[in-house]
Amino acid sequence: MxxxxxxxxxxxxxxxxxxxxxxxxxxxxxxxxxxxxxxxxxxxxxxxxxxxxxxxxxxxxxxxxxxxxxxxxxxxxxxxxxxxxxxxxxxxxxxxxxxxxxxxxxxxxxxxxxxxxxxxxxxxxxMQLDMAERGFSFMRDGPLDMRMSDKGPSAADLLNSAEEGTIADILFHYGEERAARRIARKIVELRAVQPFETTFQLVKAVERCLPRPKPGQSHPATRSFQAIRIWVNDxxxxxxxxxxxxxxxxxxxxxxxxxxxxxxxxxxxxxxxxxxxxxxxxxxxxxxxxxxxxxxxxxxxxxxxxxxxxxxxxxxxxxxxxxxxxxxxxxxxxxxxxxxxxxxxxxxxxxx
Incomplete structure (x- = not known):
């Protein structure tokens, strides 16, 4: 990819x-x-x-x-x-x-x-990436939204309600994330303690499942954010x-x-x-x-x-x-x- x-x-x-x-x-x-x-x-x-x-x-x-x-x-x-x-x-x-x-x-x-x-x-x-309040960027803390419009459920809504298997499928098919099941399991585990509300909460969840990137490699959350954004906006x-x-x-x-x-x-x-x-x-x-x-x-x-x-x-x-x-x-x-x-x-x- x-x-x-x-x-x-x-x-x-x-x-x-x-x-x-x-x-x-x-x-x-x-x-x-x-x-x-x-x-x-x-x-x-x-x-x-x-x-x-x-x-x-x-x-x-x-x-x-x-x-x-x-x-x-x-x-x-x-x-x-x-x-x-x-x-x-x-x-x-x-x-x-x-x-x-x-x-x-x-x-x-x-x-x-x-x-x-x-x-x-x-x-x-x-423009959307550069605005923290839109929730698209994993480098800017803000509400976990990712909607291109102001209609429909946000990324937080979906991640806090979807089944683990659905989240894993989305991460794998839309982001080609090899650690999809591990990340989905961590999301479900963490949301039971505190619902997801911000981008940095999601970033930290993904980072706990993947090794630290080597120089020149993309951020560990890149594929997950891509997949969830695609999911939210169909x-x-x-x-x-x-x-x-x-x-x-x-x-x-x-x-x-x-x-x-x-x-x-x-x-x-x-x-x-x-x-x-x-x-x-x-x-x-x-x-x-x-x-x-x-x-x-x-x-x-x-x-x-x-x-x-x-x-x-x-x-x-x-x-x-x-x-x-x-x-x-x-x-x-x-x-x-x-x-x-x-x-x-x-x-x-x-x-x-």
């Missing part, structure tokens, strides 16, 4: 800028197929930024010529933070509080003729529904650009795009052949695009990021076979 974005900010000062990851290669990739390179490729039409955050991708798209950007985020905080600059774009920027799993509904209301592009930047934002359920919603919302020729931050996410995005592009691996001699799919996408990036040395020097948070881009065909929208996407087991079992 690659490093997750929650490991990098801990080495940066609290006032480190919130830099949109892989913005330059993303803009280059989507412009290359939307214009004549010799005449100067550009970005145009209506786009939806499904993970608005600090607005970096939205502003990048608008700067490159997008006529309209719909900024969607489930976190109401981001819109309060954008209040001092968003108005300068007038009707070119429309902001919607909601989840990107419903992005086709938002697009239909604002742009019924269809979208020219959708951008998704997955995972937790650097991130994989949102991801699949969001990818399918993008397929429904994009007009023929429209583009889908997805930035991931760990191998579990990237695996799902890669397999989804391959499957919907008709490039899913066929059955072996021991398995039945899969039904032929009319491609709903063509792959713009055959391999994931990683940050270059220049970007890493400016923004260490980008080190595990990967970008994939695909272009919509005129085939009818459909659904991916979830059993083939490499989803972590708890999602397939319907634990949410």
């Amino acid at each position: 690659t490093d997750t974005p929650e490991t990098a900010p801990e080495n940066l000062p609290d006032n480190a800028p919130h830099v949109p990851v892989l913005l330059r290669p993303l803009l280059k990739a989507v412009a290359r197929v939307s214009g004549d390179a010799q005449a100067g490729a550009s970005i145009s039409g209506a786009w939806l930024d499904g993970t608005f955050g600090a607005g970096g991708y939205s502003r990048g798209l608008l700067a490159e010529g997008a006529d309209l950007v719909i900024g969607v985020d489930r976190d109401p905080m981001v819109f309060r933070m954008a209040a001092d600059w968003a108005g300068a774009y007038g009707d070119r920027l429309r902001l919607v509080e909601g989840t990107f799993s419903h992005l086709d509904d938002y697009a239909a209301e604002i742009c019924p003729e269809g979208l020219d592009g959708v951008v998704l930047d997955l995972g937790v934002s650097s 991130e994989f359920g949102q991801l699949i529904e969001g990818l399918e919603a993008a397929e429904r919302a994009l007009k023929p020729g429209g583009q889908l650009a997805v930035v991931t931050f760990h191998s579990l996410e990237d695996r799902v995005v890669k397999r989804f795009l391959q499957a919907r592009a008709g490039q899913e691996a066929q059955g072996s001699r021991y398995a039945p052949m899969r039904a032929e799919v009319t491609p709903a996408f063509t792959l713009v990036t055959r391999k994931a695009v990683a940050p270059d040395e220049e970007e890493l020097a400016v923004n260490p948070r980008a080190r595990s990021a990967k970008l994939r881009v695909a272009r919509r065909t005129d085939a009818p929208a459909g659904r991916a076979d979830r059993a083939t996407l490499g989803l972590p087991a708890p999602v397939l079992k319907g634990d949410f």
Whole structure:
């Protein structure tokens, strides 16, 4: 598993800028197929930024010529933070509080003729990590929350009520934590004495189950915090529904650009795009052949695009990021076979 974005900010000062990851290669990739390179490729039409955050991708798209950007985020905080600059774009920027799993509904209301592009930047934002009161960071003590919105149960609610086996499954499948059962057992043992309320309580519980890290190794709580955050926010359920919603919302020729931050996410995005592009691996001699799919996408990036040395020097948070881009065909929208996407087991079992 690659490093997750929650490991990098801990080495940066609290006032480190919130830099949109892989913005330059993303803009280059989507412009290359939307214009004549010799005449100067550009970005145009209506786009939806499904993970608005600090607005970096939205502003990048608008700067490159997008006529309209719909900024969607489930976190109401981001819109309060954008209040001092968003108005300068007038009707070119429309902001919607909601989840990107419903992005086709938002697009239909604002742009019924269809979208020219959708951008998704997955995972937790650097802003959320940097705010101790949000409970995402294992290096900052605060309420054990981890909700990307202000709705639903918090991480503390879940950890204080879930069965030991469920906690172990989440840690293993969502965080690839080898000591999942040991950590789950310790959580249940400690919560019987005192309920979990803060991030540092969880950090100490994990640290008691794992050896002290060697120089250069990630913090022992990295995988556990990733797993619990994914669990709290149903991130994989949102991801699949969001990818399918993008397929429904994009007009023929429209583009889908997805930035991931760990191998579990990237695996799902890669397999989804391959499957919907008709490039899913066929059955072996021991398995039945899969039904032929009319491609709903063509792959713009055959391999994931990683940050270059220049970007890493400016923004260490980008080190595990990967970008994939695909272009919509005129085939009818459909659904991916979830059993083939490499989803972590708890999602397939319907634990949410």
